[in-house]
Amino acid sequence: MKFCDECGSMMQTEDDAWVCTQCGHEMARDSGSEAGMVTTQAQEESEIIESSGGSSGLPTTSANCPNCDNDEAYWYMQQIRAADESETRFFVCTECEHKWREDDH
Template identity: 80%
Template sequence: MEFCDECGSMMQTQGDKWVCTKCDHEKLRDEAKEKAMVTTQAQEESEVIESEGGTSGLPTTTTQCPNCDNDTAYWYMQQIRSADESETRFFVCTECEHKWREDDH
């Protein structure tokens, strides 16, 4: 990826030049520099493998299920808002598998 020296916008290749998508600034491409760039096409794809038993690998805690009043649930944390916000804690009941969340404030 190349960024414009003039305005900082992302540039695109056009033949032997980099051209700014915003201000049309151009500069010659450097083959050696481009070989060192990491692209998404060069990255290997990863595969998500779920273990049998679903949530059984998650830690448990004592909390009241709002669905069946069971007092044990699996829990995990997940970032669902912007990076400067705290993570959200999710619970899954060990009995009825009801799922709910508790936001950290």
Template identity: 90%
Template sequence: MKFCDECGSMMQTEDDTWVCTQCGYEEGRDAADEADMVTTQGQEESEIIESSGGTSGLPTTTAQCPNCDNDEAYWYMQQIRAADESETRFFVCTECEHKWREDDH
């Protein structure tokens, strides 16, 4: 993949030339440079493993479920806000599977 030196957009090949899809800038192709580019050709396919779903693979912690008062829950972290803000921790009750979250304040 090559990006335009003028506007930064992705370029496409047309015969022996790289052409910018946005501004039309053209640049000659160089076989040595292209040999160093990473492609998906020749990469091994990964095996897809069927998941039974659920939360059994998540770690557990002591947390009081607001729904059934159970004191154990699965937990995981997820980035749901801007990248410069902290992640949100989600809990799933091990008994009733009620889901709630804990935000940093």
């Protein structure tokens, strides 16, 4: 990525020049400075990580699902109230993916 020396905006490449997207300032592309550039469009398929979706990366615990009576659920904690109050525990059933929460009070 290159930024304009005149206004600080991001520049784009056009042929053999860098052109500012805001003020139109142009400068020659120096082929030596692009040796360290990374182009995301050229990623190989082996570099792409796909997520299978669902809750498979979460830890599991014994919890009774109120929807299907399954006895195992994924769990995570999230701060949803003021910072001086405790976090809320969320559960996701491993069978039906029903989601429920457990508060301290």
